[in-house]
Amino acid sequence: MSDPLRYVGFDLGTTNSAAAFFDGETVQVVRTSQGGQLTPSVVRITKKGATSVGHKARRFLDKDADNTHTGFKRLMGTGKTLAFPAAGLERRPEELSAEVLKSLIADVDGQFGFAPTRAVITVPALFELPQSRATTEAATLAGLEAIELVQEPVASALAAGWTEDSAGAWLVYDLGGGTFDVTLLASQDGVLRVEGHDGDNFLGGRDFDTAIVDWLLTTLRDDGCDVRRDNPAHGAALRTLAAAAEEAKIELSRSEQTTITLVEPLVVDGEEHEVDVPLDRATFERLVLPLLDRSIDVCLRLLDAHDRRAADIDRVVLVGGPTMIPALRARVQERLAPLAEHPHDPMTLVAQGAALFAAQAGLDAQGATASLPVRHERGHKVLLKYPSMSTDLSPFVIGRVVGQADDGARLSKVIASRHDDKFVSEPATVEEDGSFAISLELLPRRANRFSLMGQAEGGDPVTVEPGAFTIVHGLTIGDPPLSRSVGVALANDRVRVYFERGTPLPAKRTFVHHTVDAVAPGEDDHALVIPLVQGEFDDAHLCRLVGSLDVPARVLKEVLPAGTQVEVTLELDRGGHLTAQAYVPRIKEVFEGVAQLLVPACTPDVLEAELRTMHERIEALRADAFRMRMPELIAEIDKLMPDLDDAERGLDAARGGDEETAQRARRNLIELEARVVQLELTRDWPEIDSEAVDDIAFAASWVSSLGTETEQKLLDQAIAQANRAREAMDAGQLARRMRRVRNLGEAAYYRHPESWRHQFEFAAARADEATDPAKAAALVQKGRAIIDSGDHMALRPLTEQLWGLLPIDAKKRQRSHLSGVR
Amino acid sequence: MDDRFGDNPFFVLELEVGCTSMDVMRQADKLIGMLELGVEKAATYPTPAGDKPRTVDKVRAARARLLVPEKRFFDEIWAKARAVDGAAAQAAGPDLFGALWWR
Structure with missing residues (x-):
């Protein structure tokens, strides 16, 4: 018998972390040294340099805030450091996450008697590539030798699916402290x-607390205690009330009524006020109902984007502390779908799923690999x-x-038998x-x-090594x-x-690009920049810059003319780690390993400039909406304003050195810009729709005359989908x-013989603007000769070369992360 | 460049258009195992335009496509079309689908 199955998964959370263990049949949440199931993602370093993690550290969040950090998950991959002034130390978020992982590893060791060296770690569904890479680095720092990353909602669904019938469509509704994911x-x-x-x-649990605080402020004001959000001197009082509101929220998940009470009087403008305010569940539910509906609207938007309705959903899996609120559970069932049948712990479901995923990935916690041959003195060795x-x-x-x-x-046949003796395979013939x-x-x-048992050619039994293996049956992804x-x-x-x-x-792809300008040898480290971006937009500037493949001038021995071919290969492994490589055939050189993956820096100046631009665009949009009498668009623009205010607060935080809040503001600004783009598209709808109609007519005409039968079918379907989007006015x-x-x-x-002649004439008309006019003129001359010869299809490569020499608008290039390729 | 016709998942996995998701998973696991062990007979697959090399990446990509109903629909059209206009599709396929990757 070989070792028992041991799979370990970690949920490395922003607020809390957890570990789970799977033995092939049962998933167990790992107990912490304190006896609980959750380890607060908090790290403290004392004056003497001693590091504490979890509950022990959390106790010092208020008392020793400078030397106690939490929420560092949000800073993963940013390259920022967090200071521990008492010890005179600085630590990167990856190092702090590694401390949390070490604590979880020690808990596994304490309960199961072994320290895992291989495990699965969960990451948010929308983590960027640098953040995934940083998570892997944290794992390495914690001593893990091999890890796989899995998205949190996938882990949640795997865990929920392990205990119930899994067929059909699911929603994983994950409401965290500050964000909502579905x-x-x-x-x-x-x-x-x-x-x-x-x-x-x-949207997150903190917004629920804010709703209670707002209600509380009104109530206290009636009693003569005037706490104001816009008064910086009231910051401490507001934080105290927010902590009390959070406690009340949790209490109201269990009971019908609670009382918001402070241990010490609230000090406002030098006056002390006793706070002792009753709050019942009905009032609380009324306060948070708009927030609940907002989250459900996001779910419906997701369903709509995938041509589904709430009725198509078979179950909803709830994840995150706020999902324990009874009103939330009721509202989800009322507007979406039934909750998953079995009771799941929303706080540890992600970790449980990670352990299950480790089994699927074959990531045994201590590196036992069944697919390798076992060294043995006797028997036939097999892979x-x-x-x-x-x-x-x-x-x-x-x-x-x-x-x-x-x-x-010689081994002739192999037979497998299950250990309950109720299944024996047919003898499988060993091929040549x-x-x-x-x-x-x-x-x-x-x-x-x-x-496994083997048979020799005469039928005599012979030993096979390894002689046993295990397969777990269950839901897989x-x-x-x-x-x-x-x-x-x-x-x-463009992208x-x-x-x-x-x-x-994993995935790997190669595309051919061409340089926009000539690149000369020299000292410049970024002579040719190939920006790597992540996002769903056609416009490069709307996508997130996640790295850059740079060709330094100092390695060049000759000038690369404009239009030089560059073959770029991007490769992503299962954990979402990106590697990039550029091959320049002209000089037969490969540039690789230079993808610098960091979440971009977020300085107050950058934020301020972005905010100013955003204000200008929104105001221009509003003016157009008034002028064009589009009240619905005006209403949508108004909905942007609270988020813009939030970004303003982020800017203030950035000025105060709060990198975490500033990073959040940066992400939010990018998302805000995407929403502004959508509204601009709504404004431009008549033009967009008219252009779509023209393009549909163009495609229908050409495909009907020169397309294949299969292309016609594909086009019919594509047009039907486009028409649905037109009806919904979804730009x-x-x-x-x-x-x-x-x-x-x-x-x-x-396919039309004249098409490339037309394209050539369009490009030739702009030849005098080319980055290399002499080369362009030569191409035009060559093209004319081809036209005279009548072989118009031979114009294709030539026209493509000519396009490659036409200039790129400098402003566009600036916006496109200074890309040097087309 | 991708050969969207020759790399049709039904060809790569040597499965019929009517196969179930379970057939897809089982066949993909089997082929991946064979390829990882260097079993020669798994190294190529037949297409109307001749044998093509099979890799683990191709098998995984084929498995992923056939598990998504919308993508599978397109692949079914192409796989069904092989008997009718196999040569024409082969000629048009790479260009056409190369263009489809643009955005």
């Missing part, structure tokens, strides 16, 4: 698949491949003989190349252990999907998408749908 999943034949994410970065966790009740084990037994007898495949039968929801599209920002402010959102990981959706319509139309158009 994920749509579909499960078929026991395989779970992520269909989409949505969320609201401005085995099988899913460590399978949805399929009849999976295969594939094997290959890599070493003969000491007695020299030493391979064999055995069909197995699993018991559902169990760790199924099998023994397809290859982890990429949460945000990844691509290269082009100099014209060349390498991996669409949802691409199964964003229409833009996405029209991409396919245009591509199909263009594919047919370019």
Whole structure:
């Protein structure tokens, strides 16, 4: 018998962290040294340099705030450090997360008697690439040798699916302290698949506390205690009330009524006020109902984006502390779908799912690898491949003989038998190349252990090593999907998408780009910049810059002329780690390992400039909306204002050195800009719609005359989807749908023998603007000769070269993260 | 460049259009195992335009596509079309679908 199965998962949370253990049949949440299940994600370093983590550190959050940090998960990948002045130390967020992981590892060791070296760690669904990389670094610092990352909603769904019938569509509703995330999943034949994410970065449990505080302020004002949010001198009083509001919120999840009481009188403008205010559940529910509905509206928006309705959802899995509020649970059931049947602990579900995912990934906590041959003195040595966790009740084990037994007898057949003796496979023939495949039968929801036995050519039994293996049956998830599209920002402010959102990981793709300008040898470290971006927008500046592949001038031995070909390869592993490589065929040089993945810095100056621009755009939009008499657009613009105010507060925080809040403001500003873009599209709707109609007519005309039957079918479907977006007046959706319509139309158009002559003439008319006029003139001359010869299709490569020489608008290039390629 | 016709997931996995999700998972796991062990007969797959090399990445990508109903729909159209206009689709396929990756 080999070692028992041991899989470990960690939920490295912003506020709390947890660990879980899976033995192939049962998932257990790991107890902390304090006897609980949650470890506060808090780290303190004392004057003597002693580090404490969890509950012990949390006690000092108020008393020794300078040397006690929490919430550092939000700073992962930013390159920022956090100061511990008493010890004179600085620590990066990755190092602090590593301390939390070490504490969780010690808890696993304490309960199960071994320290895991391999594990799964969860990350938020919308984590950016640098943040994922930082999480991996934290794991390495904590001593873990191998890890896999899995998205939190996937982990939650896996854990929920482990204990109940999983077929159908699911929503994972995850309400944290400061953010709300919702994920749509579909499960078929026991395989779970992520269909989409949505969320609201401005909505969380803290907003519930704020609603109580606002109510409380009004109540106290009636009693002569006037605490004002806009008075900086009232900050301490507000923090005290917020802490009391949070306690009241938690209390009202269990009881019908509570009293908000402060241990010490509240000091406001030098006067002391006793606070002793009763709050019943009905009042609380009235206060938070708009927030609940806001979260459910996000869910409905996600469903709508995937052509689904609430009635299509079979169950909702709740995650996060605030989901214990009874009114929330009732509202979710009323407006969305039934809750998952089994009671799940919303605080530890993510960690449980991580442990289950470790089983699927075959990530044994101490590195036992069943697929490697076991060294043995006797028996035939084989390599085995099988899913460590399978949805399929009849999976295969594939094997290959890599070493003969000491007695020299040839292995002829291999048989697998399940350890309950109720299944014995058909003897599988060992092929000439030493391979064999055995069909197995699993018991559902169990760790199924099998023994392997071989037969020599005469039928005599012979030993096979390894002689046993285990497959766990249960819900699995397809290859982890990429949460945000990844691509290269082009100099014209567009994006060349390498991996669409949802691409199964790992993934690798290569595209050919061309340099915009000539690149000369010299000292410049960033002679050619290839920005790597993440996001769902066509415009590069709206996507997040997550790294940059730079070609330094000092390594160049000759000038790369404008239009030089650069082959860029991006590769993502299962954990979402990105590597990039650029090959320049002209000089036969490869540039790699230079992707600098950091969440961009967030200085007050940058934030302030972005905010100013945002104000200007919103005001311009409002003026247009008034002028064009679009009241619905005005209402939508008004909805932006609270978030703009929030960003203003972020700017103040940035000026005060609060990097965490500033980073949140930066992310929110980018999302705010995306919303502004959507509203600008609404404003421009008549023009957009008219353009779409023209493009549909273009595509329909060309595909009907030069397209294949299959293309016609594809076009019909694409047009139907585009028309649905037109009916809904959804500009964003229409833009996405029209991409396919245009591509199909263009594919047919370019089959026309005259198409490339027309394109050539358009490009030739601008040849005098080219970055290399001499080269452009030569191409035009060559093109004319081709036209005279009548071989118009031969114009294609030439026209493409000519396009490559036309200039890029400098402003666009600036916005496109200074990209040097097209 | 991607060959969206020759890399049709039904070809890569050697499955019929009517197969179930479970068939997809089982076949993909089996092929990945064989490829990882270097089993020669798993190294290529037949298409109307001749044998093509099969890799673990291709198998995984094929599995992922066939588990998404909307994507599977398109692949079914192409796989069904192979008997009718296999040669024409092969000629049009790379260009057409290369263009579809643009945005």
